[in-house]
Amino acid sequence: MTILVIAEHDNKELKPVTLNTLAAAQAIGGDVHLLVAGAGCQAVADAAAQVSNVSKVLLADNDAYEHQLAENISKLVISIAASYSHILASATTTGKNFLPRVAALLDVNQISDILSVEAEDTFKRPVYAGNAIATVKSSDTTKVITVRGTAFDPVDGSGGTAEIEMLSESCNSGLSSFVSEELAKSDRPELTAASVVISGGRGMGNGDNFELLNKVADKLGAAVGASRAAVDAGFVPNDMQVGQTGKMVAPELYIAVGISGAIQHLAGMKDSKIIVAINKDEEAPIFQVADYGLVADLFDAVPELESKL
């Protein structure tokens, strides 16, 4: 049994989430090969070869793969798929983009966003925005799987000595091309990758008041999020939304400020390790999931919190 994992990277660095996905591969068991597909990405392959449980790195270095276009990457994966029992990618916007194409071309279903490996063909995955956990068994010949990184502890990124094999085939569909990219230039970490997240809700009153949260975030190295209520009220843009219809986060520390705790919000953050709620309404449902609740006016408590960090 040999498992193929597709590496997440930006042509310069191997993204840490790859190590979480490799942990899922390790839990399935067997030999693990890591595919690095990109352009000018030798450094990524070199880093991949150091990862502890990888027995072989496949390097496909070609302009067609520079921007991880789903049409091209899926064709590349298909060209080598026959050797593998399982094909895994991270459940990031990149993995979610190309892997279902791989599944369809192999005539199998994809098992999305797994949380655990129960057996080599049986996995747990969240449904209904995490309000239920399904255990599914696949009898497909190849198991095609995306992995929720936060559900697996990363494997060791060093100590390995895998060989690097070059894949020379160029798979270019000619149907799609990259135009531009606009990555948020923020000194703060990305919401889904941050170890601390501080979010504001309708209680913030307006968008300017999010500056209070920004100050705390700067001290904690945190990302700033928002509830759907705050987004709908026009306080902040939608890409800050944490919840069922926004981003799923699972940081070490989640601070909910002026958030009542609607189901839709809880679905996006309840896997956080420690949850703090600051709200003046002591009946707010958010307190039912909070490890530490502070019933207080956020306009007093948040500046005080910032001053004491």
Next chain:
Amino acid sequence: MKVLVAVKRVIDYNVKVRVKADNSDVDLANVKMALNPFCEIAIEEAVRLKEAGTADEIVVVSIGNKSCEEQIRTALALGADRGIRVDVDENPDSLSVAKLLAKIAEKEAPGMVILGKQAIDSDNNQTGQMLAALLDRPQGTFASEVTVDGDTVNVTREVDGGLQTVNLAMPAVVTTDLRLNEPRYASLPNIMKAKRKPLEVLTTDELGVSVASNLQLLRVDPPSERQAGIKVSSVDELVEKLRNDAKVI
């Protein structure tokens, strides 16, 4: 250009989901059902393309039993021109849905297929991508902006950390993300008009697709409940707990 929009009937997003006592599935008896929110955005985008003169016909398709005609009618009230329901008893898996949609796309030959990026029940986020692969066409997933330019379409995608714009040869498959648009509400006259719009029913046999699945749902469990913690009385106490007990700051 013809636009094909695929929609799904799902549990209303405001309803709290409960797992059945025998852990066989979630309990959907007597719960409010609605159009999947991402599918609503897909319809809105198609209607806007038609209003802009880019699209001339919108066909909406849903796969399910007779009850999902309610969601097709909603789509027709929002501005779709005609509906297709593929009759199945149980919810087929994503691959089967993609195969059924591929057959309909071959028949209808749309310039664009728009779907929600995921359904809020099964949360798979894969049908649109699978459909694009089966049709051997390009895809613009998690779209926040769609601009048709002659024979191609520029799709701006919501990716981790920002936005990416790709240019796709048409026909293309687009899946919607939240920021693409704000869906309108159907007006009463349009709801009345929708009742008279054509709605065709097809069977899986007619489309030549088997909906048998290799995926077996073994059980469904509620997520582990979080225990409510403690109330702290001051910011000082909070900082002290986070530092010394939780050790997260």
